[in-house]
Amino acid sequence: MAKGLTKAFKKALWVYHCNSGSCNGCDIEIIAALCPRYDVERFGIKLVGSPRHADALLVTGPVTRQMVDKVKRIYEQMPDPKAVICVGNCGNTGDVFYESYNLVGPIDNIIPVDVHVIGCPPRPEAIINAVAKAWVKLETLEAK
Amino acid sequence: MKAKTTSKTTYQIPIGPIHPALKEPVMFEFEIDGEKIVDVDVTLGQVHRTIEWTGMRRNPIQILYLAERICGICSYCHPMAFALAVERVAGIEVPERADYLRVIHAELERICSHILWAGVAAHEIGFDSVLFFTWQIREKALDLTEYLTGNRVTKAITMIGGVRRDITKDMYPMIHETMNYFKDNFEKLRHIYLDDKTFKMRSQGCGILTKEDALKLCACGPTTRASGVKKDVRLDQPYFAFGDLDFDYVTPDVLTGEVNGDVYDRIIVRLLEVKQSIDLIEQCLDKIPAGDIVSEPKIPKLLATLKKAKGEGIGRMEAPRGEVFHYVKLTEQEAPYSWKVRAPTYNNILPWIPMLRGEQIADIPIVAASTDPCMSCTNRVAVVDNGKKYALNKEELHRMSVEKTRRLMA
Ligand code: SF4
Numbered sequence: 001m002a003k004g005l006t007k008a009f010k011k012a013l014w015v016y017h018c019n020s021g022s023c024n025g026c027d028i029e030i031i032a033a034l035c036p037r038y039d040v041e042r043f044g045i046k047l048v049g050s051p052r053h054a055d056a057l058l059v060t061g062p063v064t065r066q067m068v069d070k071v072k073r074i075y076e077q078m079p080d081p082k083a084v085i086c087v088g089n090c091g092n093t094g095d096v097f098y099e100s101y102n103l104v105g106p107i108d109n110i111i112p113v114d115v116h117v118i119g120c121p122p123r124p125e126a127i128i129n130a131v132a133k134a135w136v137k138l139e140t141l142e143a144k
Numbered sequence: 145m146k147a148k149t150t151s152k153t154t155y156q157i158p159i160g161p162i163h164p165a166l167k168e169p170v171m172f173e174f175e176i177d178g179e180k181i182v183d184v185d186v187t188l189g190q191v192h193r194t195i196e197w198t199g200m201r202r203n204p205i206q207i208l209y210l211a212e213r214i215c216g217i218c219s220y221c222h223p224m225a226f227a228l229a230v231e232r233v234a235g236i237e238v239p240e241r242a243d244y245l246r247v248i249h250a251e252l253e254r255i256c257s258h259i260l261w262a263g264v265a266a267h268e269i270g271f272d273s274v275l276f277f278t279w280q281i282r283e284k285a286l287d288l289t290e291y292l293t294g295n296r297v298t299k300a301i302t303m304i305g306g307v308r309r310d311i312t313k314d315m316y317p318m319i320h321e322t323m324n325y326f327k328d329n330f331e332k333l334r335h336i337y338l339d340d341k342t343f344k345m346r347s348q349g350c351g352i353l354t355k356e357d358a359l360k361l362c363a364c365g366p367t368t369r370a371s372g373v374k375k376d377v378r379l380d381q382p383y384f385a386f387g388d389l390d391f392d393y394v395t396p397d398v399l400t401g402e403v404n405g406d407v408y409d410r411i412i413v414r415l416l417e418v419k420q421s422i423d424l425i426e427q428c429l430d431k432i433p434a435g436d437i438v439s440e441p442k443i444p445k446l447l448a449t450l451k452k453a454k455g456e457g458i459g460r461m462e463a464p465r466g467e468v469f470h471y472v473k474l475t476e477q478e479a480p481y482s483w484k485v486r487a488p489t490y491n492n493i494l495p496w497i498p499m500l501r502g503e504q505i506a507d508i509p510i511v512a513a514s515t516d517p518c519m520s521c522t523n524r525v526a527v528v529d530n531g532k533k534y535a536l537n538k539e540e541l542h543r544m545s546v547e548k549t550r551r552l553m554a
Binding site for chain 1: 161162168169189190191192193194195197198201209210213214215216217219260275276277279280282283286296297298518
């Protein structure tokens, strides 16, 4: 578990997932984290259908040019305090697509990222760990 | 209340590119009259990552890993189809054992993909418990994938001229155990999907694709087989070791004796294909000969051979969603001169139009999902206009599609 995480959470963490042009690999691993084997819903982590309800944003994919403004808008729509988790190598570094002409990413260039998850795709455990880290950030922000 | 008189009888609903009901960025414009769908237009290009362009700057072995990232769900068929194309150009003979191993991985991926699809379909209808049940089964398939290849999703098992990892005798028990697990759960799945009243109500007679339309619109994979078209690259043009194995086309009449081409039939076809894949893997384990797993284990040597190769080649493969097609042209250079990918969703997007015509808004998700669309496979071209405006290159790729899409109902 991530350092600094309290035993009991003050509230459930709602996550919005945004696909900015990924290959689906990361997306299915995110869904896998929700499914019975990992079952993050038992911790109160839940995917929601609107960024306006979300505490944390999971972004996958290298952000293609068509998706830039959408990613920005989603980020702006989220209420503060918020955390951004970038899942997968291609959002972090560009991965195999790094030299492509149609990418604006890495995601750092577009919105501030709090937690980077490495892997192509990362395992569900890594994604859950990242969400827990984002949680720590949110709880510290709230404590201030 | 006084009724308002307005000349406009239809209204438009834009859906996407980011929408909770969509798993991937794609944009739809629906023209709706009351509850009925009058017109549909699809805008693609949001997932365009310039993979082919990038590929023309890399050597064929690097491209394998690029091709793998076209789509995370078909992360085996894309590099494999590419490898088939390159092998054809360079005249590389694949050892027989590798052919059998390739079949095993291909069929395992089909199982993963179809079970994943079954979950998504259940989710679209509103059956989330079934989604979780199928994904639990899928985890078993992923465990096996990880055991055999070292990875859950992007497998990196492909090599030009063979595969990268062998399946040894001591791995058989795990494979058999997993296959038995699938068989045990198959009956349960069949019961849920085919006997359940709600499933039947939502899927029977909904999203019909006639055999005629399927042929006309060049649908492929389970989508076309569910309409009664016997089309399967594995049988039509056997590759790998499929020629030595015993199996047949899966059409819904095998089970029900009739072909309706509706969503229900597409469920039947995919379920039966899971069973077929289990059977194929078991046949492979029985028949697999001893020998090498790759024709040239030394990568620098292989690269040197590829650098001398010249010509054009195609690789066709039956991916879980239909036929995937790779075209490669090598010209004695390090990087290929040209590389073109045609993913099955190209063919399967057009049939959405006859399927959705006259259906209700609420049926859009399940009808669209019934073709198992994959947008990251499909987004091949985006046009740059002044570096700002982007649109799909309709002339080249979706010429036919757009003509059809524009006027759905005359
Ligand atoms: S990080 Fe890898 S698996 Fe994840 S979306 Fe990018 S290419 Fe796909």
